[in-house]
Amino acid sequence: MQRTDFSEMACSIARTLDVIGEPWSPLILRDVWVGFSRFEQLQADLGISRKVLTERLNHLVDRDVLERRPYDNRPRYEYVLTDRGRELVDVLMVMVAWGDKWLAGQAGPPVLYRHHACGEISHVDLACAHCGKPMHADDIDILPGPGAAV
Amino acid sequence: MQRTDFSEMACSIARTLDVIGEPWSPLILRDVWVGFSRFEQLQADLGISRKVLTERLNHLVDRDVLERRPYDNRPRYEYVLTDRGRELVDVLMVMVAWGDKWLAGQAGPPVLYRHHACGEISHVDLACAHCGKPMHADDIDILPGPGAAV
């Protein structure tokens, strides 16, 4: 194998990269999330090579992030997020928050998020799933877990 | 250019991918985060090609995610996170949460996070930066922002 396989590493980051780490995969996920669900739509919106789009879609379906579903009597298909896929969008939302903050420049963010719960234009932040307080890089200790490498 | 350039797209996900979207970059960031800061350490821990490691480190320093800093009178350098870089770790922490949930299998997660604030083993969750309530893929409306493409 020429490109290193991340899927067998004892690291959840590496394993997640095995799913969405290839070029274009996060953008395909984004497009499906916002409503581009068909091959032709994705190809046109992204400007991706059709060959690579095919490979990525197959991979994402293999990994149970997208589902390929017929939408017509004719052989027509659309791709929709699975539960796994919808939760992966969390990663995208954090990338958006970071990119908006550090890379948007003068023009400002390309898109805005309005939060249903409060109705405000906002963005995501990381909180502890247990106590709800902020949880960032320096707010934790890292300990070996049960699935640690031997 | 053979690989498509994401940096000019009007999308914060694409722009963020221009910074850490290449193979190995997130794992390099992870390693620097947890304390592997030198070339030899990174190369040994990751098993990455020295050529690619050089390219990635230069790119991350270019994008102001890492800082290259001498640590000896001899020509010795270590790589440390900048502010931008430390905030990028948010993305990794969400990848860990997702990977732990969906890919860890029988063995369980390879590492555990103990949150300083509450002392509990926990993981990150996404909250609205404005109201603090949960904020996920289906909890928002997406609106055009000031930096939207023309």
Added chain:
DNA sequence: ATGTTGGAGTTTCTTTAGGGAACCCCAAGA
């Protein structure tokens, strides 16, 4: 019955980037 259209991919060809191993440079210490 034949032709056209449009979605959804394949195939083919070219260029680039990753993997691996060998090689190089330099400063300190033996």
Added chain:
DNA sequence: TCTTGGGGTTCCCTAAAGAAACTCCAACAT
């Protein structure tokens, strides 16, 4: 002067991305 170790370069080979052309249906249209 020789060795050692950190921190890279260089070189070659293979795999993967880009681009464009081509294929295969099923439904209309003529």
